[in-house]
Amino acid sequence: MKRAIRSGAELRRRLRLPADESAEAAESFSTFVPEEFLRRIEPGNPHDPLLRQVLPLSAELADRRGYAADPVGDLGSIAASGLLHKYDRRALLITTGACGVHCRYCFRREFPYQAAHPADPDLQPPLDYLRAHPEIDEVLLSGGDPLTLVDEKLFGLVSEIESLQQVRRLRIHTRMPVGGTRQGTQSQCQTLMTRGEHGSREHRRSGLGQWFLAVRTTG
Numbered sequence: 039m040k041r042a043i044r045s046g047a048e049l050r051r052r053l054r055l056p057a058d059e060s061a062e063a064a065e066s067f068s069t070f071v072p073e074e075f076l077r078r079i080e081p082g083n084p085h086d087p088l089l090r091q092v093l094p095l096s097a098e099l100a101d102r103r104g105y106a107a108d109p110v111g112d113l114g115s116i117a118a119s120g121l122l123h124k125y126d127r128r129a130l131l132i133t134t135g136a137c138g139v140h141c142r143y144c145f146r147r148e149f150p151y152q153a154a155h156p157a158d159p160d161l162q163p164p165l166d167y168l169r170a171h172p173e174i175d176e177v178l179l180s181g182g183d184p185l186t187l188v189d190e191k192l193f194g195l196v197s198e199i200e201s202l203q204q205v206r207r208l209r210i211h212t213r214m215p216v217g218g219t220r221q222g223t224q225s226q227c228q229t230l231m232t233r234g235e236h237g238s239r240e241h242r243r244s245g246l247g248q249w250f251l252a253v254r255t256t257g
């Protein structure tokens with residue numbers, strides 16, 4: 039993911055779009071567009087839907103009634119470091135603050151990752167919380183993007199969750215297969231899918247049955 043566009047001005051220049059006054063918007067949420075993603079955007083077309091996902095626009099900063107920095111109430115749902123508990127039987131793990139592409143529409147673009155997800159390489163606080171709440175049977179790995187984690191950390195986390203008897207569903211929120219360009223994403227997905235299939239056999243007597251990595255592409 040090293041080869042990426044990191045400014046709105048550069049993005050416009052590369053796509054032969056006129057410059058504009060969106061510097062303030064670009065500062066409010068950093069631009070990050072991998073080269074591979076850039077190649078899918080039609081040059082010279084300001085309405086390209088892929089472009090609109092990543093192009094900073096001054097309209098983002100318009101003060102509109104009913105709009106909020108925390109539109110889905112994440113801040114009020116932080117139950118443990120790195121864990122959101124919004125619904126009785128479902129919990130979401132903030133596994134990382136990193137993403138493979140920065141989406142302008144992200145509802146977590148103003149989420150205080152540093153405060154809500156202090157450096158804890160083993161994510162023990164959320165795992166302890168899950169153990170203390172056996173009613174939670176669905177776990178979401180989110181972020182940021184969990185597929186930006188190195189294999190050891192990602193698969194270690196999946197193993198920890200697989201070992202929880204109460205968990206019946208594991209969901210992984212990621213854009214990496216279609217948006218990011220980290221080397222190794224494909225093999226991570228293959229391993230996760232294999233793990234899911236094995237889960238149906240190895241965890242037959244635990245709560246977690248077969249689980250899947252579902253990928254919906256934008257194209």
Ligand code: SF4
Nearest residue numbers: 137140141144182213
């Ligand atoms: S990949 Fe997801 S978390 Fe990251 S910026 Fe895009 S929508 Fe937000």
